[in-house]
Amino acid sequence: MKKILTIAGSDCSGGAGIQADIKTITTHRMYAMSVITALTAQNTIGVSGIMEVDADFVAMQMDAVFSDIYPDAVKIGMVANSDIIKIIAKKLVQYNAKNIVVDPVMVSTSGSRLLGEEAVTALREELLPIAALITPNIPETKMLCGIEPTSEEEMEQAAKKIFTQVYQNNGRDGAVLVKGGHLIDSAVDVLRDQSVTYVYHGYKIDNQNTHGTGCTLSSAIACNLANGLNVYESVKYAKKYINLALQAKMNLGAGSGPLNHMAANTWISKEILD
Ligand SMILES: Nc1ncnc2c1ncn2[C@@H]1O[C@H](COP(=O)(O)OP(=O)(O)O)[C@@H](O)[C@H]1O
Numbered sequence: 109m110k111k112i113l114t115i116a117g118s119d120c121s122g123g124a125g126i127q128a129d130i131k132t133i134t135t136h137r138m139y140a141m142s143v144i145t146a147l148t149a150q151n152t153i154g155v156s157g158i159m160e161v162d163a164d165f166v167a168m169q170m171d172a173v174f175s176d177i178y179p180d181a182v183k184i185g186m187v188a189n190s191d192i193i194k195i196i197a198k199k200l201v202q203y204n205a206k207n208i209v210v211d212p213v214m215v216s217t218s219g220s221r222l223l224g225e226e227a228v229t230a231l232r233e234e235l236l237p238i239a240a241l242i243t244p245n246i247p248e249t250k251m252l253c254g255i256e257p258t259s260e261e262e263m264e265q266a267a268k269k270i271f272t273q274v275y276q277n278n279g280r281d282g283a284v285l286v287k288g289g290h291l292i293d294s295a296v297d298v299l300r301d302q303s304v305t306y307v308y309h310g311y312k313i314d315n316q317n318t319h320g321t322g323c324t325l326s327s328a329i330a331c332n333l334a335n336g337l338n339v340y341e342s343v344k345y346a347k348k349y350i351n352l353a354l355q356a357k358m359n360l361g362a363g364s365g366p367l368n369h370m371a372a373n374t375w376i377s378k379e380i381l382d
């Protein structure tokens with residue numbers, strides 16, 4: 109049984125954050141563990157409150173997990189502030205964590221800040237360089253490199269620029285996935301590693317219920333890495349998971365509702381596990 113750790117914020121409505129991650133990991137038939145960085149009061153319409161966990165208590169959670177059940181992969185989502193980022197980075201290095209995927213969550217699609225403005229530098233300098241893969245969406249791409257891509261070509265430029273800043277300039281290895289879910293007419297994603305650019309041509313599924321797509325994608329990638337797939341294949345199968353979960357068109361709540369993980373389960377068991 110593979111063990112996956114998610115380090116993220118709680119979404120009480122169950123669509124994003126820790127709850128989306130645990131659903132994704134469980135659907136992949138793996139064992140889910142969680143280190144919670146913040147509680148959010150949110151639903152399909154928006155975020156109404158955030159309570160950040162003390163950084164020392166984040167450290168205690170990480171010690172409790174790593175000293176007992178060592179994870180095969182780690183997914184990181186909402187990290188809230190620079191104290192939490194610094195302690196997470198320190199503990200991941202201390203425990204020599206493997207297969208780290210960072211979704212650099214900054215602002216929810218509904219417009220609420222999930223990362224303090226002061227924390228972007230700590231995220232960029234301390235957490236991103238130790239990840240095997242980082243997965244910024246279009247607004248996060250703009251925050252990281254100044255380019256707000258509107259086309260596949262601009263996504264390629266941005267992915268290359270972030271790769272250079274985060275990995276090459278720090279003498280580290282890793283990969284960048286610029287996600288195109290916020291583009292108007294396609295859902296293309298672009299992966300950049302040390303030498304190659306891969307483009308995942310995705311068509312946009314007609315479904316307004318996309319709450320938690322980024323959380324789900326990064327958790328599914330972590331599961332696939334834990335299973336021994338390379339980064340390119342891990343993203344490919346994670347995108348298939350998202351497509352199935354979107355195509356099933358569950359419709360909960362008055363706003364942008366959650367994904368249907370039960371529908372994705374069918375494909376996971378048939379294509380990956382059998
Ligand atoms: N309507 C959609 N149809 C197909 N894929 C989508 C759709 N919306 C998002 N995606 C995919 O979901 C993943 C998450 O993307 P995105 O929405 O950009 O991230 P975030 O949730 O972090 O803002 C990406 O692989 C993206 O291509």
Ligand SMILES: Cc1ncc(COP(=O)(O)OP(=O)(O)O)c(N)n1
Nearest residue numbers: 117124125216217319320321322323
């Ligand atoms: C607690 C928490 N973490 C992350 C998010 C953002 O989720 P994401 O899948 O990146 O995107 P949206 O759901 O905001 O479209 C969140 N909302 N809450």
